[in-house]
Amino acid sequence: MSLEDNSIAERHACYxxxxxxxxxxxxxxxxVFKQIIVESLNHFIAKKGLTVHAWCLMTNHLHLIxxxxxxxxxxxxADDFKKxxxxxxxxxxxxxxxxxxxWVMKKFEEASIAMKLLDKFQVWQTPVNSVYIDLxxxxxxxxxxxxxxYNPVRDRIVSxxxxxxHSSARDYIGIKGLVNVSIADEKLGSTSIIRYMSSYRR
Known part of the structure; x- marks a missing residue:
């Protein structure tokens, strides 16, 4: 089930x-550009009804649960966040x-033309890639x-x-991160999240 075709009852589901x-x-x-994403996520959490369980910002993409x-x-x-x-x-x-x-502005302009959009510049690809998660x-x-x-580990940015x-990994071992996340143990239960947390530093 994609984000675009979900029913009214499922619009508040986790993705x-x-x-x-x-x-x-x-x-x-x-x-400066990383901080834009951090501040924007916190703004949407505080003012727009967004709940973020996990996140990771890489050089050219952003993952969220x-x-x-x-x-x-x-x-x-999601559309509002992109705008x-x-x-x-x-x-x-x-x-x-x-x-x-x-060069960057030219690329953004070319993307908008290719997508036949009204905006002169397009920063994000469309649509947002989405996978439904059963809580x-x-x-x-x-x-x-x-x-x-583990995105940054796979890319050998950190060990x-x-x-x-710029991720919520530290939140899951009890260290406050940059974004006000809602730890998934509220949905999964303490046993699961303790098992998950114990996998760190392996």
């Missing part, structure tokens, strides 16, 4: 989401001394959380998942 930058452009290398509170549809919220972050990213590309500025399926939830948190600042 594993991936937001990809067009042409896999490495936007999230500089701290998320759902929404009653009254908020996740598909519309919200696009505006700030474009503003900062223009304002920051970005060496690749002209009662502990193995599936742990598998997705594991996959998200241990919790050493990567």
């Amino acid at each position: 594993y989401l991936t937001f990809n930058v067009v042409d896999w452009i490495d936007i999230f290398v500089k701290p 998320a759902q929404t509170k009653q009254g908020f549809g996740l598909s519309l919220l 919200f972050t696009t505006k700030i990213i474009l503003e900062d590309i223009v304002a920051e001394p970005e060496i690749r500025r002209n 009662h399926d502990e193995d599936m939830m742990n598998e997705k959380i594991d996959y998200i948190h 241990h998942a919790e050493d990567y600042l």
Whole structure:
């Protein structure tokens, strides 16, 4: 079941989401652009009814395990998040001394033309990649959380998942991270999450 075709009753379900930058452009290398995502996630959590159970920001994509509170549809919220972050990213590309500025802006413009969109620039690919997660399926939830948190390890950025600042891995071992996540043990139960946490530093 995709995010786009879910029923009204399932709009508040939990999904594993991936937001990809067009042409896999490495936007999230500089701290200023990483901070845009951190602040935007916290804004949507505080003001827009978003619940984030896990996240990881890589150089050209963002992974989330998320759902929404009653009254908020996740598909519309994902679109809103893309629009919200696009505006700030474009503003900062223009304002920051970005060496690749002209090249990046041209790529964003070409992507918008290729997708036949009204906006002049397109930062995110569309649609958002989504996989439904059954909150009662502990193995599936742990598998997705594991996959998200070990992205930086697989890419050899860090040796241990919790050493990567721009993810929720450290939240799952009791260290407060950058984003106000809701730890999945609220849904899975303490036994599952203790088993998951014990797998770190292996």
